[in-house]
Amino acid sequence: ARSILLEDGGALHVGSENCPYRSKAIISLYGKATEGASVEGYGKKFLGVGRGGILELHGRKPRSWTLLAKTLYPGGLRHGRYVSEKRWSSRGLNVCIVDAGTAQVMAADRFDTHLFVDEGRRLKEFLVHQAPGSVVAMAVGDSAAKSLTLETRLFLRSLLHSKSILHLQHRQPWALIGILGDDASSTVEDAEPSQGNRTSRLVMAAKDFKTYEGSSFRITAYSGWIKGVPHHGFKVEMSEGIILDLVDEVTSWLPGEEIVIASTDYSMHQAEAFRLLPCSECQSNQVKIDGNPLYLHMGEIVDGVDMRAEVGILTRNILIQGEMEDSCYGPNHCQFFSFDTFGGQIKKNFTSVHMAGVELKHMGQQILGSYSVHFHLTGDVDERGGYSPPSYLDNLAIHHCFSRCVAIHGANGLLVKDTIGYDTLGHCFFLEDGTEQRNTFHHNLGLLTKAGTILPTDRNEAMCLALRENVHGDYIPVPGTDCMAVSSFWIANPNNNLIENAAAGAQDVGIWYIFHRVPTGQSEGQYPTGQSELTPLGTFYNNRAHSNFKAGLFLGKGVKTSKASAENPREYLTVDNARFRPHQDADPRKPRAPAVIDGLIAFKNNDHGAWARGGDIVFRNCGFADNGIGLTLASDGTFPIDEGCSLEVTHSIFVGESNNVGSQGGRNSYWGRGAGGEYRTLPRNKSFPIRGFQIYDGPVRLTKCTFRKFTPTADRYASAIGFFMKNAWQISPQNNVSLVKIEKSVGLRVFLGQPGQWFGDNNSDGDKVAIFHDLDGSVTGFPDTFVGRLDNYLIRHPGCLIVTRWNGMICAGKYAQLYIQARRPENLTLSIARAAYHSHPLRLQGVHKGVSYQQYQPVVMLEQAYIVQWDGRAPEDVILYPINFNRGDWLHVALCYPKGTVFTVVGDLYQRRTGRARGVTRYAAASSYLRVVNERNERLFYFDDASGYLFVHLQAHEARKGHSYCSQHGCERLKITAQMPSGLPWSCTLNPFLEKDVGKQPPWRIQERAVHCTQCGAPWVQYQILLCSQILTFSFIAQVDDEVFLFHDRGILFLVLDACSGLILSRQHFDTDSFTEVAALATSYVETSVQESLAMLGYKGKPKPSWIKILNQAADQKPASLQYYVPLMLREYRCSRAVSQADLHVTKWTHYLRSCYGMSPVTAITF
Template identity: 30%
Template sequence: MKFLLIFCFVIGSSLQCPHQDPNLLDWNNPTAWDGGTVPQLNSDATLIQSVILNSQPPPLRELTIASGAKLVFDPTTDVHLQVHAIYIDGEFHIGSEKCLFEGNAHITFLGDVGEEKILLVRSGGTFEVHGSRKLPWTKLDGTAPKLQKTPDILEGKDNLDFCNDKCQDGLLVYQIEPSSGQLIAAHIFDFTILNEEIDERINQFVDYLEDIPVGRIVGIGLKKLIVDNKKHDLTRVFQAIETLAHVESQLRGVDKGTAFALLALKGDKSKTVEVFEANVKAHHSVTAKLYHGNYAYVMESYVRNLGMGCENKVELHVYEDALYRPTITLLDEVSTWLPGDRLIVASTDYNPEQAEEVTVMSIPSSHQVRLTEPLKFTHYGNIYKGVDMRGEVGLLSRNVKFDSEEASTSDFYGGHIKFLKGYTSVHMQGAELDGLGQQEVLGAYSIHFHMCEDVSQDGPWIRQNSIHHSKSRCITIHHTMGLIIEQNVCYRTIGHSYFFEAGSEQNTIMEGNLGLGTSKPPPGRGLIPTDTACPTTFWVTNPKNIFRRNVAAGSFCRGFWFNFPDFPLLPDSYTGNAYMLNKEARFTAIHQFDDNTAHSNGGAGGFWDNILKPNGKSEGYNQYRPMKNPVENNCIANPKGCEDDCVYLRRFTAYKNVRQNAWVRGGCMKLVESSFSDSLSSVVLLRDTPAYQFLEKSIIVGDSDNFGEPETFLSSTGNLQRSFPFGTSMGNRNLLHVGVEFMKGPVYITDVRFEDFKDTDEYYQMGALGFRRNNVAKSSARSTVKNAQFGFADPTEGNRVKDYDNDDDLYTERDGDDIANFRDADRSVTRTDVCSEAVTVVRPEPFHMTPECYKRTGWNMAWCCQNFGEIRVQDSSSTNDAHLVTMVRDDVSTAMMESDMAHNAPFLVILGGQYSYSMFFNNQIPNPVKILTEAVSNSGYVRVGVCLPPNADFQLKTFHPSTFKTIDKWTLVDDVHDLDSDTDGGKYFYDKDTGYFATVFRNQNDFLDDEYHPNPRNRAIQLTIDIKSGDRAGNDCLNNARNSFGDLSPKVSLKRNLKALLRSLLNDVRAKRSISGEDNNREIPADGAIPSEWGAGSTHTPWVTPA
C-alpha cells in the first residue's frame, strides 16, 4: 500500500510538468504537422499533434497550433524560436504553475511594418508560461550614492602640464603603482613630426614601454592624431604596444580623429582592455576600464573632429573598486537573482530619467547585490519622518524571453501578445517582454486582453513578469473583467502603461505592480490624445477595481490617473454587454485604493479628475460623486435622493512629484493615514459636488533630506544643494511650495503633521498650509483645519501658513486669491489664546481686518477672532464685465473689495451681526440680482445692502429660511437698523430716493459639531431680486444713502469696539489698532513627536510567493 501511494505521488507530480507528457512527439516528427512536413525556413506551419520543442527550428513566418494540438517547450534544450506570428487555437506551454520552467526559452517576433508580429490566443486557446520564480522587485534598505568623480590623475601635476594640452596630438602613456593607485609617471609621444626626427621618437617610445616595470598599470590614450596623413611607418610603435598588452592592437588601423584607449597590467595577459572608435562623428569618445586589486582604472579618449579650437583630451581616473562597482543593500532576500541579471533602479528625485539600468556582478549576501558599473545618480533609501522614500529596484532579466526584431523602416514596430474572447486558459509568470508593442496601429500592445468580457471564472493572471522598453503600453485590459495583475515590473514604455482602455473594465485586482519610465510618444506619433498630453503609469477608467501596493515610480506626467467616461468607449460594431450604465461610473465608489505609492512623476503622483470623452481626450472636472448602491437606488437619474458613499484612499505615499503629490476632486473622498513629501503642492483637495473631502491622520513634509540632484543655479547666497520641482531654468522656480493647497471647498484637514517648511531665501518660499495661485474658483469659508501638528518653530524654522505678498509679482489678485481663508477650528495652527473660539485665517485686506485681527508677516496672512461667511453675487448674462460688483464694509467706507468674476462674484464677510456690508455694480445692474450664502448660520448672520435703481419696482423671492415667493410676503422696515433684530427673515429695507436696498441673511439653524455641509443642514440662502422697472445703469448709491440716513453699520458696533478694547488690554497688546490689524509675529514652538498612527509608514513588506 505504501509503495502504491509513493508511485501515485510520483506519477501525479510528473504529470504537472507538461514536458514530461509521454504522448509528446518530437518537433522534427513529420506526423505532427499538417501536410506531413517538418517546418522549413520562412514557411507557414500548422501543428496538429502534441509536440515538444526539443530542437532549434528555423525562422518561420506563421506557426499555428490547431485546436487539439499542443506545443511544449523542453527545459533541457535552449531554444530560440523566431517567427512572424503564432496563432493559438490549441495549447502553448512553457512550464506550468506547479512545474516552473527552469531552462531558457527565447521567442523573437520577426517582420517589418505592415506584417504580422503577434502571438494571438484565439477562442479555445490555452497560453501557459511559467518561468523561474525570482524576486520581481524590492526596495533599497539604505541610500545608494552616486559615484563622486575623482580628478583626472594628471590634475595638479604642474610638471606634466604638457600632457593636458588639448591641442597636443599623440599617444599619452601613464604608469601607475597598483598597490596605491598613484601616478608614477606620464609622457606624451607626438609622432606628427618631421621625417628626420621620427626614428628617434619611435625609439624613445619603444624604450619607454620596455623600461616600465612588470606589475605596473599602463594606460595608453590617443589624442586625435597618431600620425599625420600616415606619412611615417609606425610598425615598431604598434609592436611595442602589442608586446606590452599581449594583444594585436586595433591601433594599427586607426585614422585621423579616432578615439583610442588601452589599459593593461604589464606582465599579465589577462589584464588588458582596449577600445577604439573610428572617425565617424563630429565628436566622440571611448572609455576603457580595468579592475585590479582595490582599484578601478577608467580612461577616456575624447576627440572633437569639427569646429574651431582644440578639444581633444585623454583622462585617466582612479577609483576605489568598492565605490566604482558599488554594493547596494535591499529590503528583500535576493538569493534568486544571479550574476549577469539586469536590474532597474528607480529614480527617487523629481526627474524620472534618473532611473538606471544596472547589471549584477555578484551577490555578496542574501540582501545585497554588487553592480558592474557605478551609479550616475543617488538613489534615496530611507524613511524620512514617516515618508517611505526608499527607491525600488526591479528585475528585468528572465529565463523566458519575448522580444522583437527591429523593423527596417520603424523603431516602433514590435511584436505583441493578444488574448481574444473565449480563450480556455491564460496564465503568465516569470517572463521577460522586451521591445514589444507598436505605435503604427491601435491595439498592438505588449500584453493585451481584447474584448474578452467576463473571465473571472477562468482565474487568469499576469504575474511577476518584466515588461520593458515597450513600444506601446505594458498591460492593456480592454473590455475584460476579472483579471489578476500582480507583482509585474513595467519599465520604459511609450504611452500609458497599465491601461484600462474603454471604461467598462472591472473586478480586476491590480496588486504589487511596479511601473516606471512612462514616456510620451515621439513627435508625430501617439495612439490616443492622452498618450501625448499626459502619459500615465496607471491609467484607470473604471472605479470597480482594486489597487493595492502598486508603485508608480516615474512618468513624464502622472503616476495614477482615475478618469472615467460617461459610457464605455466601445467599438460601434459591438452589440454585447457594456457592463456599465450611462454615467454609472461617476456615482460609483472606487472599490479599493490601499498602500499605493507614487513618486518622481512630472505632473501629479495621484490624480482623480477629468472625464474621458468619446474623442479620446480627458478634460473637464470629473463630476464624481460616489453613492451607495447607485444602480439599485436609481442615483444616476435622481442623485438628490441618494446617500453619499465615501472613497477611502488609504496609506497613499507620494513624494518628489513635480506639480502635486495628490490632486483629489469630486465627492466624498478621504485621504487617510497617508504620507507626502517634496512637491510644489503636496495635497490639493477640490470639493466640486455637494459631498466633502478629508485629509486625516497623515504626514506632509516640505523639503526632506532626500536632496536629489542639486541644481546648478547660482545666486548671491550660493548654490542650493537640492533639486527643484521645476528646475532653475524656468521662470516659475520662485513659486510657493505648500503642503496643503486650499482651492475649492469645504475640505477638512484633521490630525495632520507638517514638517520642514522653511523658506530657502531667494529660491522659493514655503508654507505648510497655502492657497491656489491664480484661483478663479471660490474658496470656502467652511474649509477647516483641526488638530494640526507642526514639527518646527514658526517663524525661525518654517511657516505654518504661507501666501504671496500683495507686492509679489506672482500674486494674481483673482477673486479666489483675495478671499483665501480657512477656519482654525481648535487654534492648533495659530496657537493663540487671544481668541476663545475658532479663528479664521484670511488675507490681510482692509475689507477683512478688524481690531480683533492679527497679521502674521511671515505668512502674508492674518488671523481673526471671528467667523467668516461668504456672499456670492450671481448673474446669468453672457457678457463678462457688464456687472462687475464692488462690496464695501459699512463701518469703513475705504474698506472695499471689487470682484473680477462677473457671473459669480464671491466676498468674504464677517458673521455675527457686528459688521454689515453694501454693494454696488460698476457698470450695469444685472437682472435679476441673485445673492447666495455659504457658512451663514442662525447665530452667524450678516446684513447686506445692494444699490438698486431709484424708484424701482421689483420682486423678492427666497426659499430659505422661509418661503417668500413674492414681495407682498415680505415686511418693509423704515430704518435699515431695524433689520439687525430680524431673527426670522422676510424683512427688507428700501429707500426709493437713493435706490438703497438691504436685508439680513440668517439661517434657521446653527451648525452641528460634526456637520460638514457648507451651510447648516446643507440649506443655503438664495435671494432673487427681479427688477421690473427702473434705470439699471451702474449706481453707487452708498454716499447718498449715508447722507440720507446716516451710518449704515450696525448699532452693536460700539459694544463690539469696547469688547475688543478690553480684550486687547487683558492680553497686553496695543489698544489702538486700525483696520490694518496688529502684527503678531511671536515664536510659535514646535509640537512634540509624530504620532505613531499617523502617516503610511513603511510601504513594503516581504513578498509572499503566490501559492
C-alpha cells in the same frame, strides 16, 4: 512566427502552475507593418487567443522587485567617483589624501620639489597634519627629484615605507599608495627607471579598500611619460562590480540577468539598468552589478518618508519578443520615433489564460488595440465568469515595449501581480472603456512611462498639436488640458484595487483615476450616465508614486465621451471635467461611501505629490516629500456637487526639502541651492513656490499631520500650508486645521501669496478670500481662530493679529459666505464692503464669461452690515444665498440701484439636486430701513430712493448639518428682481448705514495661546540630541519625546532603543578616561541588556538596516553631526506581533558631538 492564433480548443502550454518551466523558451514574432495581410480582430505580428483558445505560460518566478536597503551613490561611492588627471603644470610630488572609511578625498596638493627645497618642508607639514589611518596617494608629475632633500626622502620612507623614494631620479615615474600609521605591508608602489621624457609604460600603484558601509573601492595613482608629455593622476572608484544591499532575499536573481533601479529624483530618466555579476561574497539580500551608476538612488527612509528605490529584475526564462528593424519606417509615426515601434502583441478573447514568469520585450504597436498584453472584451475572468482558477498575470517583465504594458479592455476580475512595466509608450497599466471593475493590481512596478500617439491622453505636446485628424474643423488642441496625461496606472473605473504598487516615473502622472461619464468605445451603453463618478473606490493601500512630472496621484477629471463637433470640436477621449462623488451602490440617494487613500508615499514629483477633487475622500498614513506641492484637496468652485461631502488628510507627513538632494542630469532641469545652502535638484524651477498642503475650494480638513523643512530662500517661497494660485473660485471658511505639528525646521507656516512670478497679480477672487479655520491653534498658536489675507477687510477687525510674512492675519470671529448670482448684465465687477470698513471694499470679478449668469462668493463676518455696488448699472436679477450659515446667523445687506427702481423680492428654499424650489415667500416693502434691520423675523425690504440703496436682512432659518453648505431642506435664498428706469444715474454713497446699525464690533481679541500639544502631528517618535552650546554647560543632551537624558562626562553613553516600539529600554554611561576595562564592561552591558538585536551607528544582528551611519571628525573640526529617521517595526526586525504598514513609525536620530569648554572630544554611541 509571423503570428500564432489559438482558438476552438487550440492550446499552447509552456510549463504549468504546479510544474514551472525551468529551461529557456523564446517566442519571436516577426514581420513589418508594410508586409502581409492583417487577421481580422488581431492585426499582424501577434500571439492571439480566440474563443475556445487556451494559453498557459508558467516560467520560473524570481522575486519580481524589491527596494534598495542602502543608498547607491553616483559611481557607487557616497562622495562620488574621483578622477584627477594632469599633464603639464604638475611638476613635483602630487599628493591626494583619502579617507579609507568613506572613500572621500579629504585634501590634495602639489609640491614642486624639483625647483624648491622649501616644498619638502611644506610636504612634511602637510602630511603630519593628516589624520592617522588616512590613505596617502602620491605620484610624480614631470620631475620631483632635483630639490627633494635627503631629510625629506628619509621622512617619506619612514612615514610611508617607500622603497624607491631614496633613489628617485630626474624625471623618473613613481607612484605610491600608503596608509598613515600603518606598517609596510599596507604600502604599494611602482617605479620605472628614468629615461628622460620617454617611458615604456605608466607606472601604477593601486590598492583596494572597503568603506564603513561595506562598499569595496580602489585607489589608483599613476605616473609616466607618453610621447614626450608627462602624465600623472589619481582615481578613487568602485572595485569591479558594485554590491547592492536590498530589502528582500534575492537568491532567485542570477548572474547575467538584467535589473533596473528606479529614479529617486524628479526625472524618471534617472532609472538605470545593469547586468548582474557572479558574487560569491554576497549575502542572500545582495547582488553585484556590472557598471557604475550615474545618479543617486536612495536606499533610506529620509526625513520620515520611505524613498528607497525600487529594484526590479527584467529577465525571465520564457521570453516573448518582437523582432525589430534597425530604425523607424513607413506609417509608424517616424516624425516622433526614430526607432521601429511595430512590435509583437498578445491579444486575448479566450477560454483560459494564465501567464507567470514571462518576459515581454519589443511588444506593442502604435495602433489602437495592438498592445503588449491585451485582454479584449473578455467580460468576467474570475469566478463570476466561471473561470477556475481565475485568469491572472503573475511575475511578468514587460520592458522596451511600444504600446502599453497591460491593457484591460472590457474585462473584470483580473489579477495583475508582481509585474514590471519599464520603458514603454503610452499608459502602462491601462483600463480602457470605463467599464472594467474588480481588477486587482498587486505589487506591480511601472517606471519610465513615455508618451505615445494612440489616444489624446497618451500624447506629449508635439504629438497633441500634430495629430489633428479627429478634431472638428480647424480646432487646435491645447496640450496642457487636452492631452499630456500619460500615466503608469490609468484607472478608468474606481471599483478596482491598487495594493502595494509603485508608479516610479511617468512623463505625466504616476496613478490617475479618470472617469468616463458614460462607457466609451465598444462598451457603450453598459452603464447609466454618471455611474462611474458615483461608484465607490476599491482598495487603495500602500502605493508609491515618485519621479512623475504632473503628479504622483491624480484623483479626478474625466475623458470626453462625445465625438468632435462644432459645439465641442475637441477630439473624442481628450481630458475633460468630471466629479468623483462615491455613494453606496453608486446611488446618490444612498449614503456617501468615503474613498480612502491609505499609505500613499509620494515624493520627488515635479508638480504635485497628489491631487484629489470630488466628494468624500480621505488620505491617511501618507508621506509627501520634495514635491512642488505635496497635496491639493479640491471640491467644487461654488458648492460641492455632492452635498455635505468633504476631503481630509490625516496621520500624514509633509517634507519640503528632504536630505535627498538628488543628482544633476537625467533630464533634471533645475539645480540650485536649497534652504540649507546645499545644492540640490528642484521642482518646476528655481522660483517655484513650494507648498506642503494646498487648500482649494472646500471644505477640506487637515489633522494629525506633521510638517518639516519648509523654508523660503532668496529665490522662492516655501510654506507648510498654502493656497491654489490664480484662483477665481470660492474658498470655504469651513476649511479647517487641527492637531498639526509644525517643526522648527519650517520657516514659513502659511503663505497667502503676493504679486509676482507664479502668483500673477494675486488678485483673482479666490486669492482675495482665502481663509482657513485653525481649530486648536496648532498652526497659529491661538485656538479657534481664522487665517485670512491681510487686505481682506470683510473679515478683518481690530482684534486681528497681522502676520506680514504670511501676507495674512489671524482673526477670531464667526465667518460664512455670501453667494451672489447676477443676471442681465453678467459682466460687472462687484464691490462689497463691510460698513465698519466702507472705505476698504473688496472687488470681485466673478468667474464666468459669456454665460447666463455671473457669480461672486465672498467670505463674510456674520452679524455685520454689508454694502454691495457694481461698476455699472446694477443687474436686473440678483440672488443672494447665505451659505455656511447656521440657523439664526444673519447679515444686513444694502445694494445700490438707480433712483425710481421698483423691486420684487422673494425668498425660497432651493433644492439643488432636483432643481426645485419650495417655501416661496414674497417680501413686503417696509416703511424704513430701521424696520428691516430691527424686525428680523419679518420678511421685509426697504428701498431708500434718496440714497439709492435697497436694504434686506439675510438670515438662515433652517439648520445646517455637518459640512453641508445649506440645510437638508435646501438652500435658502433671496431673489431680487429690479425694474430700473432708463437714463438715471446709479452711483450711491459709500455707507448708508448709521453707526449703530453697522453691527457690533466683534469683542474677540486674541489673548489665549494654545497649550503644548502632545497629540499633535503624525505618529512619529522623535529622538533629538542638541548642540552643547544650546544647553549651557552640558556637552551632550538626548531627548526622546519628553524624556531628557543629560550627559556631560567624558566617555561613552549607551541608549538602548526598542526598534519595535520606539521605547527607551536602558541607558548606561562608561567612563573611558578612568577605567581601562571599559571594553569588557560595555560588552557585558550589551550582552545582558539587549535580548535580541542591537543597533548602534552600526547594527548587531542578522539584518543590515539601511540607516547605519558613521561619521568621524577631528577634534578641531566642526561638530560631528548625524541626523536620521530610523524606521520602527520593519519586517526584518521580526517584532513579536504582526505589524501592518499603517503602523510604520520612524525615530529621528540627530547627533551633535563636539568638545566643549576645553574637554576632550566626546564619543556618543546610540542604539
